Amino acid sequence: MDSIAGTKSSLTWALHISVALLVIAWIVPTLGLFVSSFRTADQISSSGWWAALFPTEQTIQLRTASPDNQTRAEGLYIIEGNLFEVGSMPSGRISAWGTSARDVSAHAPGDTVDMGDDGRLTLEADGTYRLENDEEFAGRRGERVFVTVAILPEFTLDNYYQVLGPNNREGMAKAFFNTLTVTIPATIIPILVAAFAAYALAWMDFPGRALLIAAIVGLLVVPLQLALIPLLRLHNEIGIGKGYIGTWLAHTGFGMPLAIYLLRNYMVGLPREIIENAKVDGATDFQIFMKIVLPLSFPALASFAIFQFLWTWNDLLVALVFLIDATGETTVMTRQIVELLGTRGGNWEILATAAFVSIAVPLIVFFAMQRYLVRGLLAGSVK
Known part of the structure; x- marks a missing residue:
């Protein structure tokens, strides 16, 4: 009876599924390209476009301010600031940090770490830090800090x-x-x-x-x-x-x-x-x-x-x-x-x-x- 004119074929469901798969295969890459075109380079490199609406956690390397910014107070040499203000990194909440690439999450926000001759570093969750030392800081670059940070979604028209x-x-x-x-x-x-x-x-x-x-x-x-x-x-x-x-x-x-x-x-x-x-x-x-x-x-x-x-x-x-x-x-x-x-x-x-x-x-x-x-x-x- 399937061959009688006016009756539906038993394979109609297969046709519908095939069309749906073709539509999905065409729309998904286009949607991904559209979303990625509004994302920053850091977010594209750290997560896929499907995670664009959710915070992404990544470990990045930042530096404190250079010794040229040190001040002297109460007999200590102090360098203060915010890690996210050094360079062009997006702000976020720090969940863990470290001073060595071998253990990038050794410390929690608010901990004070003794780095020997390089002083003592205290880092908060919002990126603010205080680096102090009994001796004057030397060198041209700031101290290296590895932070694990949850970066909020960010979209921009700068790409266009x-x-x-x-x-x-x-x-x-x-x-x-x-x-x-x-x-x-x-x-x-x-x-x-x-x-x-x-x-x-x-x-x-x-x-x-x-x-x-x-x-x-x-x-x-x-x-x-x-x-x-x-x-x-x-x-x-x-x-x-x-x-x-x-x-x-x-x-x-x-x-x-x-x-x-x-x-x-x-x-x-x-x-x-x-x-x-x-x-x-x-x-x-x-x-x-x-x-x-x-x-x-x-x-x-x-x-x-x-x-x-x-x-x-x-x-x-x-x-x-x-x-x-x-x-x-x-x-x-x-x-x-x-x-x-x-x-x-x-x-x-x-x-x-x-x-x-x-x-x-x-x-x-x-x-x-x-x-x-x-x-x-x-x-x-x-x-």
Whole structure:
């Protein structure tokens, strides 16, 4: 009875579970990247993003103030202050501390430890300390102290300011606009060209139409890597290599087969009566295309626009080949992130922010136009 039309398959639960797993596998890394983009470097290195809302306990090395800050009172040489004010460490509550790396939690807050010739150190839970000695302190650096501290959650916008700010050193702001400069024309140009070609293949009779359709289908399976070097040589010979124009044309050429195939399938499925009535009324093919076919084909146009935008925005290979610029004036975001990985391998907060900025725009585009995606992909599949 499971094969009767209208009855639910017994494997529906497996489909639901598979979809749920795919959604989780996609959302969890994105959420982790988003949370990490607001965290400080110390918190990223000490705990995972899932612990961002909870205090994290870590052992860090701090130093007291240098001997230049000592004062003399009651026959003693005294250095006072707060360990968290020396350097740029976040404040927190100290649960244990020590003066040796071999035992970093030997003492409790409030204990006074005799360090011999280096004096006597008293450390409180809030980081305040008092270091006193009968003799004058010598040396250039303060005493080393290992503290186990519970650091409260901290979120900051400094990562985004450092990546996208006007004085950013990472080059991501310029790379962001360079990526827009590449992506927007590389999305619009193939749509304009492919829409005309798709209408011709769908509704106009001319010799060789079937062969053209077969050639377009065959081009869908041709790897773009085969054409990169010959195309770059051609661009260099005609003077458009190493620039935006060559990149736009490369993306247009590589995206054109899918665009024509997708739009042609959709236009073929439009009611024939509408086209025939328009021709009877004396409309030309251009008028039919502009006033009837193009408005009705908006779901397919939006569907391809999503694909093309996501591809060009996330592209690295074409950008490396056709945007050769030693000065970095035309560097796109994907290439800039690769350079950050090479030069800033330890600055995970910068990398997380840069990566999330890179995926934020495609996410906005996808969710804004995703309702047209399925309609465009299913075009022509049902008569």
